[in-house]
Amino acid sequence: MTELLTSAQMRAIERAAIESGEVTGLELMERAGRGVVEAIFEEWPELAGTDADSGAGGVDRLAEEGGVAPRPAASPQDICEQKKFRAVVLCGPGNNGGDGFVVARLLKERGWEVEVFLYGDPEKLPPDALENYERWVGNRSIHKWDDNLIEDTLDECEHDLVVDAVFGTGLTRLMPDDTERTWHGFVPRVFSWHQKDRPKYVAVDIPSGICSDSGRNLEGAFPTDLTVSFHRAKIGHYLLPKGPPQGGAVWCGKVVVKDIGLKASYVAGAVRLCDPTKSTLTKFSDTHKYSHGHALILSGGPGRTGAARMAARGALRVGAGLVTLAVPPAAQAEVAAQVTAIMLRRVGDATALAKVLEDARFNAIGLGPALGLDEEAAALVATALEAGRATVLDADALTLLTQDAALFAKLHQNCVLTPHAGEFKRLFPDIAAKLEAAPLKGPAYSKVDATREAAKRAGCVVLFKGPDTVIAAPDGRCSINSAQYERAATWLATAGSGDVLTGFIAGLLARGFDPMQAAETAAWLHVECALEFGPGLIAEDLPEQLPNVLKRLLSRP
Ligand SMILES: NC(=O)C1=CN([C@@H]2O[C@H](COP(=O)(O)OP(=O)(O)OC[C@H]3O[C@@H](n4cnc5c(N)ncnc54)[C@H](O)[C@@H]3O)[C@@H](O)[C@H]2O)[C@@H](O)CC1
Ligand SMILES: [K+]
Numbered sequence: 001m002t003e004l005l006t007s008a009q010m011r012a013i014e015r016a017a018i019e020s021g022e023v024t025g026l027e028l029m030e031r032a033g034r035g036v037v038e039a040i041f042e043e044w045p046e047l048a049g050t051d052a053d054s055g056a057g058g059v060d061r062l063a064e065e066g067g068v069a070p071r072p073a074a075s076p077q078d079i080c081e082q083k084k085f086r087a088v089v090l091c092g093p094g095n096n097g098g099d100g101f102v103v104a105r106l107l108k109e110r111g112w113e114v115e116v117f118l119y120g121d122p123e124k125l126p127p128d129a130l131e132n133y134e135r136w137v138g139n140r141s142i143h144k145w146d147d148n149l150i151e152d153t154l155d156e157c158e159h160d161l162v163v164d165a166v167f168g169t170g171l172t173r174l175m176p177d178d179t180e181r182t183w184h185g186f187v188p189r190v191f192s193w194h195q196k197d198r199p200k201y202v203a204v205d206i207p208s209g210i211c212s213d214s215g216r217n218l219e220g221a222f223p224t225d226l227t228v229s230f231h232r233a234k235i236g237h238y239l240l241p242k243g244p245p246q247g248g249a250v251w252c253g254k255v256v257v258k259d260i261g262l263k264a265s266y267v268a269g270a271v272r273l274c275d276p277t278k279s280t281l282t283k284f285s286d287t288h289k290y291s292h293g294h295a296l297i298l299s300g301g302p303g304r305t306g307a308a309r310m311a312a313r314g315a316l317r318v319g320a321g322l323v324t325l326a327v328p329p330a331a332q333a334e335v336a337a338q339v340t341a342i343m344l345r346r347v348g349d350a351t352a353l354a355k356v357l358e359d360a361r362f363n364a365i366g367l368g369p370a371l372g373l374d375e376e377a378a379a380l381v382a383t384a385l386e387a388g389r390a391t392v393l394d395a396d397a398l399t400l401l402t403q404d405a406a407l408f409a410k411l412h413q414n415c416v417l418t419p420h421a422g423e424f425k426r427l428f429p430d431i432a433a434k435l436e437a438a439p440l441k442g443p444a445y446s447k448v449d450a451t452r453e454a455a456k457r458a459g460c461v462v463l464f465k466g467p468d469t470v471i472a473a474p475d476g477r478c479s480i481n482s483a484q485y486e487r488a489a490t491w492l493a494t495a496g497s498g499d500v501l502t503g504f505i506a507g508l509l510a511r512g513f514d515p516m517q518a519a520e521t522a523a524w525l526h527v528e529c530a531l532e533f534g535p536g537l538i539a540e541d542l543p544e545q546l547p548n549v550l551k552r553l554l555s556r557p
Contacts, residue, residue, distance in 0.1 A: 001272035001273055001274060001275050001277060001479060002232070002233070002272060002273040002275065003232050003267055003270040003271070003272055003273075004232065004233050004234060004235045004237070004238060004270065004271045004272065004273055004480065005231075005232045005233075005234055005235070005267065005270060006212070006213045006234070006235060006271075006443065007169035007170070007212050007213055007234070007442075007443060008213075008443075009267050009270060010169055010230075010231065010232070010234065011169070013231065013262055013265070013267070014028060014262065017262050017263070022263075023261060023262075025095075025127070025128040026128045026131055026132075027261075028128075028260055028261075028262075029095065029098050029099055029102055029128045029129070029132060030102055031230075031258075031260040031261055032099045032102065032204075032205075032230050032258070032260050033099050033100075033101075033102020033103045033105075033106060033132075034102070034106060035228060035230060035258030035259070035260060036099065036102075036103050036163070036202065036204055036228045036258070037103055037106045037107065037110075038258065039202075039226065039228040039256045039258060040161065040200075040202055040226070040228075042256075043200075043225075043226050043254070043256070044200060047085060047160055047161065047200075049085060049110075049111075084111060084112065084113050085107075085111070085112045085113070085160045085161070086112065086113045086114075086115075086157065086158070086159045086160055086161070087104070087107050087112055087113070087114050087115070087159065087160060087161040087162070087163060087199075088114075088115045088116075088117065088150065088153060088154060088159055088161070088162050088163070088199070089101075089103055089104040089107075089114060089115070089116045089117070089162075089163040089165060090117050090119065090150070090162065090163065090164055090165060090166050090208075091104075091116060091117065091118050091119065091133075091165050091166065092118075092119050092120060092165060092166035092167050092168075092208065093118075093119060093120030093121070093124060093125065094125075094126060094129060094167070094168070094170045095126055095128060095129050095168065095170070096165050096166065096167055096168030096169075096170065096204055096205055096208075097118065097119070097120070097125065097129050097133075097165050097166065098125070098126070098128050098129030098130075098131075098132045098133070099165050099168070099204045099205070100116070100163060100165025100166075100204060101116070101129065101132035101133050101135065101136045101165075102132050103163050103165065103204065104116045104136055104163075105132070105135060105136055107161075108140065114140075115141075115143065115153050116136060116140075116141075116142045116143065117142075117143045117144075117145050117146070117149070117150055118133070118142055118143070118144060118145060119145040119166055120145075154199070158197065158199075159199040160199055160200065161199050161200050161201075161202060162199045162200070162201050162202070162222075163202050163204065164201065164202065164203045164204060164207060164208050164222045164224060165204040165208075166208035166209075166222075167206075167208040167209065168204060168205035168206055168208075168212070169205060169206070169212045169234065171208070171209070171210075171211055171212070171218060171442045172441060172442045172443075173218070173440075173441045173442065174218050174439070174440060174441065200225050200226065201222060201223065201224040201225050201226075201253070202224060202225065202226045202227075202228065203222065203224040203226070203227040203228070203251075203252065203253075204228060205227070205228070205229050205230065205234075206227060206229065206234060206236055206237065206252070207221045207222050207223065207224050207227060207251040207252060208220070208221060208222055209221030209222065209251075210236055210247050210248060210251055210252075211236055211247070211439065211442040211443055211444045211446075212234040212235070212236040212237075212442075212443070213234070213235055213236055213442070213443035213444065213446055214235070214236055214239060214241065214247075214248075214439070214442075214443060214444040214445065214446030214447075214448075214449075215235070215236040215237070215238070215239030215240060215241050215247045215248025215249065215446065215447075215468075216236075216241050216247050216248075216439045216442075216444040216445075216446070217241070217243070217245040217246060217247035217248075217251070218439055218441075218442055218444065221245070221247065221251045222251070223250070223251045223253070224251060224252060224253045225253040225254070226253050226254050226256065227252040227253060227254065227255045227256070228256050228257075228258055229255060229256070229257050229258070230257065230258055230260045231257070231259065231260055231262045232257060233255055233257050233273070235271050235446065235448055235480070236248055236446075237249060237252050237255045238273065238468055238480045238482050238484065239446055239447050239448070239468045239470075239480070240466065240467055240468040240484065241435075241446075241447070242421075242436075248468070249467075249468065249482075249484045249485065254485060255485065269476060271448055271478045271479060271480060272478070272479040272480075273479065273480055273481075273482060274469075274471070274479050274480065274481035274482070274520045274521075274523060274524045275524065276520075276521055276524060276553065280513075280517065280521055281553060281554060281556070283511065283512070283513065284319065284550060284553070284554060285554055291321065291363075291511075291512060292319060292320060292321030292322075292510065292511055293320055293321050293322075293363045293364055293509075293510030293511050293512060294320065294321060294322040294323070294324065294361045294362050294363060294364070294510060295312075295315045295320040295322070295323045295324070295362075295363075295364045295365070295366060295506045295507055295509070295510040296323075296324050296326055296345075296356065296357075296362045296364070296365050296366070297311050297312040297315060297323065297324070297325050297326065297365075297366045297367070297503065297506060298325075298326045298347070298353075298365070298366070298367040298368075298371055298380060298384070299325050299326060299327045299328070299331060299335060299370075299371075300328075300331070300369075300370035300371050300372055300396075301328045301330055301331050301372065302328075302330050302331045302334055303331075303334075304331075304370040304372070305325075305327065305331050305334055305335050305338075305370070306370070306496070307369030307370035307395070307496060307499040308325055308327075308369055308370065308371075308499070309325065309335065309338060309339060309342070310369075310496050310499045310500050310503065310539055310540060310543070311366050311369055311499045311500065311502045311503030311506065312325050312339070312342045312366075312503060313342070313500075313503065313540075313543045314499075314500040314501070314502070314503025314504045314506075314507060314542065314543045315364075315366065315503040315504070315506045315507030315510065316341060316342060316503075316507065316543075317507070317543035317544070317546040317547070318503070318504045318507035318508055318511075318522070318525065318543075318546060319507055319508070319511050320364070320506070320507035320508075320510035320511060321510065321511075322343065322510075323341075323342050323343065323507070323510075324342070324343040324344065324345050324362070325339065325342055325343070325344050325345070326345050326347035326353060326356060327344055327345070327346060327347065328346075328347065328348055329346050329348050332344065332346055347380075349376060349379065349380075350376070350379035350380050350382065350383040353380055353383045353384065354383050354386075354387075357383070357384075357387040357389070362389065363389060363390060363509070363510055363512075364389060364390045364391070364392075364506050364507075364509035364510035365384050365387070365389050365390070365391040365392070365506065366391075366392045366394075366502050366503060366505065366506030367380065367381065367384055367391070367392075367393060367394075367397050368392075368393050368394035368395040368396050368397030368398060368502065369394055369395045369396070369498070369499040369502055370395070370396065370499075371395070371396040371397055371400075372396055373396055373399055373400060373403075377396060377397075377400060378400045378403075378404060378407060381393070381397050381400050381401070381407060382407055382410060385407070385410035385411065385412065385415070386410060388412060388414065389414065390414040390415075390416075390509035390510075390515060390518075391414060391415050391416070391509075392415070392416045392418060392502050392505040392506050392509065392518075393411075393415060393416070393417050393418070394417075394418045394498060394499070394501075394502040395423075395498065395499075395502075398417060398418075398419050398423045398426070398427060399423070399426065401417075401427060402423075402426040402427050408458070411458050411459055411460050412459065412460065413459060413460055413474070413515070414460070414509075414515055415458070415459075415460035415461065415515065416460065416461045416462075416463060416505055416509070416515045416518065416519050417454075417458060417460060417461070417462045417463065418463045418465065418498065418501060418502060418505065418519075419462070419463075419464060419465065420465040420466070420498070421464075421465070421466065424450075424454070424464050427454070427458075428450070428453075428454045428457065431450050431453050431454055431457075432450070434449075434450065435447065435449075435450045447464060447466075447468065447470050448470055448472070448478055448480070450464070450470075451464045451470040451471070451472040451478065452472045452476060452478055454472070455472040455473055455474050456474050456476075458474070459474050460473075460474065460515065461473050461474075461515040461516050461519050463505075463519045463523060465498070465501075467482070467483045467484050467488070467490075468480055468482060468483075468484065469481040469482075469483070469523050471516065471519045471520050471523060473515070473516045477516055479520050481520065481523035481524055481527065482527075483527045483530075487527055487531060489527055489530035489531050491530060491534070491535045491536070491537045492526070492527065492530040492537070494537060494538055494539055495538075495539060496538070496539030496540070497526070497530075497539045497542060499539065500526065500539050500542040500543060501522060501523065501526050503543070504521075504522035504525055504526060504543075505518050505519055505522040507522075508521055508522055525546065525549060525550075526542065528545075528549045528553075529541075529542045529543070529545035529546060529549055530542065530545075532545040532548055532549050533545050
């Protein structure tokens with residue numbers, strides 16, 4: 001799984017590399033700037049051009065090299081008429097701005113017409129950024145930040161590129177709510193004026209205004225087409241905090257991570273991006289070593305059995321050896337008429353459930369979808385938890401946990417809770433309140449922080465759903481299953497898809513996956529199934545995609 005870093009982790013890696021003498025900060029900055037330029041040309045090859053294509057800029061360079069006589073300074077009108085690529089680079093007061101100066105210089109060297117604006121005081125720039133500022137201003141102009149001037153510059157003639165290098169991982173506070181916040185109003189105006197043929201927007205490391213640890217929008221973020229980060233993606237690229245103003249992935253466009261020559265050493269406590277590892281794959285293909293287990297899925301009463309049936313189907317397709325539906329007697333005929341490979345047990349009440357669970361071969365339980373919210377349902381949840389089996393709790397089971405502290409206290413380390421945002425809020429109201437509070441500074445409290453805190457309190461794995469599903473274990477392990485960027489599957493938000501996820505988790509628990517691994521793998525497969533089917537998906541389709549998805553997964557090199 002890919003590590004996602006916080007700003008502190010990234011700084012520590014950079015500091016260690018610099019202190020060991022492996023590399024200088026200046027070299028890292030040069031590589032970062034070069035990485036941005038590379039990524040721009042990879043994304044839009046039409047911008048790569050050649051010096052000859054790009055017109056007078058190429059001549060400027062030749063002139064500097066002594067090849068031809070320098071041409072006289074061009075008027076703004078002349079510049080607009082020249083056929084060359086144009087960029088505006090917006091630089092901030094820290095090292096992100098430093099990267100911006102490198103980008104400006106490299107584009108200029110390729111013959112681009114580049115205008116640079118600096119937000120902040122040049123004298124206060126950190127040393128590496130200052131060095132690159134000086135390399136830029138050597139014989140070129142730089143503008144003090146001015147909204148109107150930026151707007152005029154972009155309006156004067158068509159630009160190809162706007163580079164946002166105002167703030168990166170060092171964004172530590174909100175933009176002040178006064179005239180200093182001049183850059184804030186700039187983007188909407190540029191967008192409305194350049195809607196059709198607007199320049200490409202590229203963010204250096206992260207769109208300025210987005211907190212790189214939480215994805216929270218500390219106001220004023222520039223929505224971008226491409227975000228180029230370094231060494232590893234940051235957590236904020238993959239979280240999707242609710243607005244207003246919305247943050248994270250919405251603003252990044254597409255995230256490209258460029259190698260800047262830092263060692264790929266293990267980062268303790270890093271959040272990971274879900275993607276099954278080799279050992280997970282082995283568990284799917286090994287038919288001898290692991291028991292495939294027997295999952296028990298609890299069904300609701302008559303007219304409410306569909307959710308459990310879908311969960312059971314998911315558990316079976318994901319590879320549980322056997323799946324049994326525990327069904328209230330009144331719903332037995334309804335369920336029996338609609339299942340084949342899935343077995344059926346009459347479970348009228350908690351006593352009957354306890355009796356069934358005396359059979360140790362039932363090694364995993366899934367319960368909650370359409371289970372009901374009455375005392376009988378609460379007793380079933382209590383009995384299931386007392387059995388100490390690997391257990392996934394969803395939907396009504398989560399609501400029952402919020403209503404009864406004694407029931408919540410029965411949660412154990414083999415449990416997985418799968419709340420969506422509303423259920424999370426009911427289960428952990430104080431934690432949700434922290435997440436909802438407007439951030440006052442960076443790094444801001446994040447969905448990762450919230451899920452880790454919840455898992456610790458519950459003493460079990462918590463899978464907090466969303467396009468940015470966060471999964472955390474009480475020991476601090478944490479991962480994000482992203483349904484964004486190339487894995488965007490908005491059609492997964494369909495009735496019953498959560499029931500299928502419960503089934504996937506129960507099936508993997510039955511197969512012997514530990515709770516964290518079961519939750520991560522199930523969440524990942526769930527999105528893969530949605531992508532496999534495409535738009536028009538209904539929840540019943542999800543388990544049926546698994547054979548293809550697993551075939552593809554197992555044939556991966
Ligand atoms: N040597 C390094 O450390 C490297 C850093 N790199 C770049 O450096 C960035 C991090 O640099 P920094 O740590 O200097 O941080 P930033 O450049 O992200 O921003 C820090 C500056 O912004 C100010 N600031 C923060 N929040 C503000 C707000 N709301 N309003 C006004 N000013 C605010 C801070 O006081 C500080 O001056 C990375 O994102 C990356 O782009 C890369 O060049 C790779 C190498
Ligand atoms: K930026």
